[in-house]
Amino acid sequence: METLIANNYIxxxxxxxxxxxxxxxxxxxxxxxxxxxxxxxxxxxxxxxPGVILSFMIxxxxxxxxxxxxxxxxxxxxxxxxxxxxxxxxxxYDSSLALILSGFFGLGQVLLSIVQNTGNPDQSGLENFxxxxxxxxxxxxxxxxxxxxIIVICIIILLRxxxxxxxFDEEFFKSLGYSSKFLDSLITxxxxxxxxxxxxxxxxxxxxxVLIAPSIAARQWSNFFYxxLILSGFFGxxxxxxxxxxxxxxxxxxxxxxxxxxxSLIAVASIIFKKVK
Amino acid sequence: xxxxxLSILILTSFTCSLIGxxxxxRKMAMLMDAISHTVLLGVVLVYLIAKDINSPFLxxxxxxxxxxxxxxxxxxxxxNIEKGAAIGLIFPLFFSIxxxxxxxxxxxxxxxxxxxxxxxxxxxxxxxFKINDFDLGPLALCIALIIAIITTVFIIFFYKELKLISFxxxxxxxxxxxxxxxxxxxxxxxxxxxxxxxxVVGVILVIxxxxxxxxxxxLFTKDxxxxxxxxxxxxxxxxxxxxxxxxxxxxxxxxxxSSINIGLFLLALFARGMNEYxxxxxx
Numbered sequence: 001m002e003t004l005i006a007n008n009y010i011x012x013x014x015x016x017x018x019x020x021x022x023x024x025x026x027x028x029x030x031x032x033x034x035x036x037x038x039x040x041x042x043x044x045x046x047x048x049x050p051g052v053i054l055s056f057m058i059x060x061x062x063x064x065x066x067x068x069x070x071x072x073x074x075x076x077x078x079x080x081x082x083x084x085x086x087x088x089x090x091x092x093y094d095s096s097l098a099l100i101l102s103g104f105f106g107l108g109q110v111l112l113s114i115v116q117n118t119g120n121p122d123q124s125g126l127e128n129f130x131x132x133x134x135x136x137x138x139x140x141x142x143x144x145x146x147x148x149x150i151i152v153i154c155i156i157i158l159l160r161x162x163x164x165x166x167x168f169d170e171e172f173f174k175s176l177g178y179s180s181k182f183l184d185s186l187i188t189x190x191x192x193x194x195x196x197x198x199x200x201x202x203x204x205x206x207x208x209x210v211l212i213a214p215s216i217a218a219r220q221w222s223n224f225f226y227x228x229l230i231l232s233g234f235f236g237x238x239x240x241x242x243x244x245x246x247x248x249x250x251x252x253x254x255x256x257x258x259x260x261x262x263x264s265l266i267a268v269a270s271i272i273f274k275k276v277k
Numbered sequence: 278x279x280x281x282x283l284s285i286l287i288l289t290s291f292t293c294s295l296i297g298x299x300x301x302x303r304k305m306a307m308l309m310d311a312i313s314h315t316v317l318l319g320v321v322l323v324y325l326i327a328k329d330i331n332s333p334f335l336x337x338x339x340x341x342x343x344x345x346x347x348x349x350x351x352x353x354x355x356x357n358i359e360k361g362a363a364i365g366l367i368f369p370l371f372f373s374i375x376x377x378x379x380x381x382x383x384x385x386x387x388x389x390x391x392x393x394x395x396x397x398x399x400x401x402x403x404x405x406f407k408i409n410d411f412d413l414g415p416l417a418l419c420i421a422l423i424i425a426i427i428t429t430v431f432i433i434f435f436y437k438e439l440k441l442i443s444f445x446x447x448x449x450x451x452x453x454x455x456x457x458x459x460x461x462x463x464x465x466x467x468x469x470x471x472x473x474x475x476x477v478v479g480v481i482l483v484i485x486x487x488x489x490x491x492x493x494x495x496l497f498t499k500d501x502x503x504x505x506x507x508x509x510x511x512x513x514x515x516x517x518x519x520x521x522x523x524x525x526x527x528x529x530x531x532x533x534x535s536s537i538n539i540g541l542f543l544l545a546l547f548a549r550g551m552n553e554y555x556x557x558x559x560x
Contacts, residue, residue, distance in 0.1 A: 038361040039307050046481070081543065088550050091301075091492050094361075098306035099492060102485035103539025109395050109482075109532030117527060130394065131376065205394075205481070209369030212362050219358075253380045257373035264370035271356060 011248060014134050017142040018240040020149040021198050022259065025207075026214030026236025027156055028194050030228050031187060033215040034167050038208075039097055040082075045195050045207035046101035047078030049108035052129050052199075057115060062122060064141045064200070067129075072196045078104055079188065105204070132203035132256035134244065145197045152190055156229070163187070164225045201240075202256035210236065213263040220270035239263035278524060281402045281415050286516045286530065288421035289477050290486045292428045292470055294512030297491035298505050299432075300467065302443040306488050307361065308347060311368035313471045313480045315346040317393050318375035320475060321383065330388060330404075336420075336472045343468035344461070346371060372480075396479035396531045417476060424473045431466055432505075435459060440501055478531040489538025490515065493545050515541060 032038060048071035055070025056062060078100050085096040115123045125136065156163065165173040166183050174180055191211075198207050218231035243259030300309050319339025327334055346367055353363035379390055402415040432439065438459045441449035449456050474483040494507035519534030 033359070033362050036359055036361065038359065038365045042307075042310075042365060085546065089496060089546055091495065092304050092306065094304055095301045095306040095488050095492050098310050098484050098488045099539055099542060101310070102481055102483075102488070102535050105481045106485055106532040106535025106539075109529050110536055113529040113532065114526075127391075131390070206369050206373060208365050209373075212365040213369075216358060216362055216366055250381075252384070253377055257376040257380075260369045260373040261377065264366060264373070267366055268370075271353070271358075275356065 010139075013139060013142050014137060014248070015241060015244045017137075017145050018134065018201055018244040018255075018259070019237045020146050020240070021194075021201050022210065022214070022240025022243075022263070023233045023237035024149040024152050025194055025198055025210045026218070026232040026234070027153060027229050028187075028190055029211035029213075029236070030215040030218060030225075030232040031156075031163060031167065032191060033212055033219075034225075034228075035187075038212050039094065040079075041191060041195065041211045042208035043082065043097040043101040044075040044078060044192060045199060045204045047104035048072070048075045048195060048199060049105055049129060049204045050074055050111050053108055053111040053115060053126060056123070056126060057111065060120075060122070062125065064138070065144065068196045068200070071129075071199060072192050074104065075192045075195055079192070128203075129199055130203050130205060131254040132199065132201045132206070134201060134247065134255050135251065137200070141200065145200070148193060148197050152194060153233075155186075155190065159183070159186075160226065160229070168225075202259055203254075206256045206260045209260045209264060210239075213260070213267045214239065217263070217267040217270040220267075220274040235263065235266050239266065279402065281418060282398060282530070283517070283520050285401065285415065285418050285421050285477060286398060286520055286534070287513050288418070288425050289474050290490070290512040290516040290534070291509055292421070292425045293474065293483065293486035294490035294508040295428055295432060295505065296467055296470060297487040297489075297512075298494070298501070298508050299439055299443055299463070300487055301491045301495060305467075306484070307364050308350065309467060309471070309487060310484050311346055311350065311364045312343045312468055313475070313483045314368040315342055315371040315375075316468075316471050316475045317480055318342055318371040318378075319472065320388065320393075321375045321378050324388060325378070325382065330476075336469060339472040339475075340465060340468040342371070343471060344464055347464055392479070393475070394479050394481060395529060396475075396477050396482065398477055398530050401476060420473050421477070424470055428466060428470065431462070435462070439463065443501075478534070482531045482535045485535030485538045486512065486516075489535070489542055493538075493542045496542075496545050496549055511541070 032041060051070035051074030052067045055066050059066050082096055082100055085091055086093065112126060115126065162178060162183060166180055170180055195207055198210060202210050214232040214236035217235045218228045221231055222228055239259050239262040242262050243255060247253055247255040247258050300306060316339050319342030320335060322342070323332070323335045323338035324330060350363045350367050353366065354360045376390060379388065401417045404416045406414060406416040406419045442456050442459055446456060471483060474486070478486060490508045490512035493511050494504045498504050498507060515537045516534055519537045520530055523530040523533040
């Protein structure tokens with residue numbers, strides 16, 4: 001047993017990381033799906049792409065914390081722009097999401113082509129943020145990602161009652177003296193944080209599915225909020241776990257799409273199961 | 278400067294900004310995003326059978342997958358799943374399957390993940406359209422021209438019906454317009470456009486060509502006809518500007534065009550806001 005663990009040390013660490021990511025995105029995804037803001041995550045994840053490239057251009061190295069910090073900043077900027085468009089125009093909400101996600105992704109492509117033109121040898125690997133990858137991940141990266149995931153899960157567990165009230169009965173929630181603005185911002189920050197740590201594994205394009213699919217699956221099995229959170233975290237974790245195992249055995253397949261296919265199939269199976277039942 | 282690339286880009290953005298007006302009015306922007314992503318699966322599946330990226334079946338087959346996507350999303354919405362969530366479930370699944378098939382079966386073939394994401398406008402002119410060795414120009418230019426003509430004819434022919442279902446679905450139903458037929462015809466049209474644009478600008482940036490010009494023009498006018506004209510003008514202007522900038526600095530064309538699309542929209546929003554602010558201050 002000991003030699004098995006020693007031989008597969010990296011594999012085990014990577015698997016723990018992806019399972020945690022799947023779990024935390026599933027839990028948080030339940031909240032945003034119930035808030036009917038499922039597609040915001042899609043726009044924010046796409047918008048983080050230029051942030052990764054820009055922080056590489058400024059800092060000239062691929063330090064994970066800095067790249068992810070850049071990603072988070074751009075997610076926040078894009079969210080700010082979406083809110084401003086909503087405030088100052090009558091443009092339909094989904095149009096502004098679509099504009100933001102394609103515009104920012106385009107900006108990312110421009111920055112990437114500038115970096116590639118400079119011929120800096122360090123830049124290889126930046127495009128891994130599009131579909132995610134685990135082969136070259138460092139132990140320290142997994143450490144950061146795991147710690148952040150656990151913190152996010154703890155915050156949600158501690159605030160579960162408040163979040164439940166906020167989602168289902170905002171008026172009552174306000175009348176109890178809580179600030180719905182504060183909780184709303186907190187959830188948004190958590191979404192951005194989870195996107196930041198998730199894009200390294202599943203990539204910016206498919207991040208939305210990791211958030212949404214487990215929560216749709218969980219919704220088919222139970223109508224209770226807490227059960228939904230637990231089930232969704234479980235489905236997300238399982239997808240992350242299986243996805244990593246399959247990807248490590250098939251190195252030519254990207255890990256992001258594998259995780260997405262597994263979690264979506266769980267969701268589709270749950271929908272069919274409920275329908276048949 | 279390469280006039281062939283420029284004309285492909287301008288024709289594509291003409292078509293996109295034309296249908297974009299109806300897509301933004303009908304709240305189909307994210308649905309269009311889903312369609313443009315699933316094009317990848319359609320293209321990959323047809324390519325596996327036909328083994329030819331220029332096969333005419335590619336456009337038909339991939340369009341069928343796109344319409345199927347929309348149909349699946351509608352089924353899920355009827356099963357008590359919120360529409361946004363349904364979109365977010367279906368398109369990543371199809372897109373991922375497409376990417377995985379490409380990773381596994383189509384290494385070193387004519388389609389790559391990179392060109393699927395960003396398009397390959399820079400290289401597209403090397404595929405020529407020849408009849409008996411007589412060069413009629415790049416194949417993509419011919420396709421773009423045909424799609425532009427079909428779209429224009431469709432919009433002119435069904436203008437009244439499209440206007441009705443965009444603004445007042447219930448009235449459209451009662452006045453005898455068969456909403457369902459126009460809806461699915463329109464879906465097929467945008468699917469064909471998405472497939473044709475796939476090669477030119479890639480799956481993500483086509484949304485920018487479709488949404489950017491149309492919502493910029495919707496900021497300034499409420500009249501449908503004026504919106505359409507303005508949208509086309511803005512679309513062509515953005516592509517032209519984008520091409521010039523990209524050519525000058527030797528960077529990715531499609532990325533520059535979509536950055537300009539969002540940039541111009543935000544500029545227009547800001548200018549309109551300032552204008553209103555000062556008007557209120559003066560009066």
